[in-house]
Amino acid sequence: MPKKIAVAINPAASFGRKRGAGQQAVGFLRAAGRDVVVLEAENYNALRKAVDTTLAAGVEALVVVGGDGMVHLGVNALAGLDVPLGIVPSGTGNDVARLLDLPLNDTAAACRRLLEALKTGGRRIDAGRVTAAGQATYFVGVLSAGFDAAVNERANIWRWPRGRIRYNLAMLRELGSFRRITYTVTADDVTWRQPALLISVANGQFIGGGMNITPDAVPDDGWLDMFVVKPLSRLGFLAVFPKVFAGKHTSHPAVEIRRVRKVQLDAEGVVAYADGERIAGLPVVVDLVPLGLRVLV
Numbered sequence: 001m002p003k004k005i006a007v008a009i010n011p012a013a014s015f016g017r018k019r020g021a022g023q024q025a026v027g028f029l030r031a032a033g034r035d036v037v038v039l040e041a042e043n044y045n046a047l048r049k050a051v052d053t054t055l056a057a058g059v060e061a062l063v064v065v066g067g068d069g070m071v072h073l074g075v076n077a078l079a080g081l082d083v084p085l086g087i088v089p090s091g092t093g094n095d096v097a098r099l100l101d102l103p104l105n106d107t108a109a110a111c112r113r114l115l116e117a118l119k120t121g122g123r124r125i126d127a128g129r130v131t132a133a134g135q136a137t138y139f140v141g142v143l144s145a146g147f148d149a150a151v152n153e154r155a156n157i158w159r160w161p162r163g164r165i166r167y168n169l170a171m172l173r174e175l176g177s178f179r180r181i182t183y184t185v186t187a188d189d190v191t192w193r194q195p196a197l198l199i200s201v202a203n204g205q206f207i208g209g210g211m212n213i214t215p216d217a218v219p220d221d222g223w224l225d226m227f228v229v230k231p232l233s234r235l236g237f238l239a240v241f242p243k244v245f246a247g248k249h250t251s252h253p254a255v256e257i258r259r260v261r262k263v264q265l266d267a268e269g270v271v272a273y274a275d276g277e278r279i280a281g282l283p284v285v286v287d288l289v290p291l292g293l294r295v296l297v
Contacts (some may be wrong), residue, residue, distance in 0.1 A: 003060040005029060008039040008051050008073065009238010010066030010091075020091035022065040022105050028111040044073065052078045059083060059294060061118060068276040071140060075100045075127065075275075075293060077279065079138045084122045086296035093167075093276055095206035096140045096169075097110060099219060117296035125219040127292035128203040130272065132280035139274035140219065140293070141285055142207045146198025146267050147178050147229070149273045151208070165207045168264075180231040186264040187226060192294035200227040201263050201286040207245075207276075215247035222290045226263055228256040260286040 009022030041047035063086035064070040089097035103109035214225040242250040266283035
C-alpha cells in the first residue's frame, strides 16, 4: 500500500501573495487519490522539525510548496535518504523550479507533473554541498559569495517591493558602496588570489529570480561551474547586467566560467548564500554529492 505524501507548506511564500497554493496542492493530490499529511508551522525551524519527524515515520515523497527557501529545507531534510522531493513553486525567485523546468505559476500543472514523476520514481540530480566550520549544508542551484550574496542579504530584509524587482533594486542600492574582493581560491588543488566583484559556484543555472549566470550548467553531470566576475566600474557592471537574464554575458572579458569538482573560497568579511539562504561567512568548501538527490520531475 502506498505510503503518505508529506506536503510542507510555507505560509509566507512570496510574502503571502500565494498563501492558497499549499491548500490547492493538497486538494489536488487528495482528489487524485493520494494520502496526504499536511505540514505547517509558524516558522521555518518549527516546520523543519515537523518535516524531520514525518520523514522518520516513513513517507513516499516530500512535496514542498513555496520558493527556493522551501526547496532548501527539503533538500537538507532528504540528504542521505532515498525519498524523492517534489516542488510546487509559489515563491519569489523559484530558481530551482526554473532549473528543473517546472510550471512556475500553475499549482495544478506542478501537481500533475510530480504525480506523473511518482510513477517512475523521478530523476536523480547532483546535490551541491557547502561545508563551513565542519558543518555541511546541501543546495541544488547556486552558491553565491560576493556582490550577489550582499544583494541577497539586503533584499531579504525588505518586504517591499515584491517579485524580481526587489532583487534588482537591492542590487542598485548595494552597487553604490560595494568594493572589489580579493579571494583566495583553491579549485581542484590549484590555489591562487583572485580579485573579483563576485564568485559563485553553480550546480544549476539561475539566481535572483531568473538570472542565467551559468547557462551551460547541468545538475546531473558531476561538475560545478565556477562563475567569476572580475572588477568592473559601476557603469561597466550596469552595461553587462541586463545580458545576464538571457545568458548572453559569458563572452564579456570580465566574466570567467570554469568547470571544477571542488572549490574552497576565502575572503575577509564575505558571507555565502546557497539557493538564496544564508549559509556562513567564508571560508567555505563547495563540492558535489553525485546524483545525491531524487526529484519528482
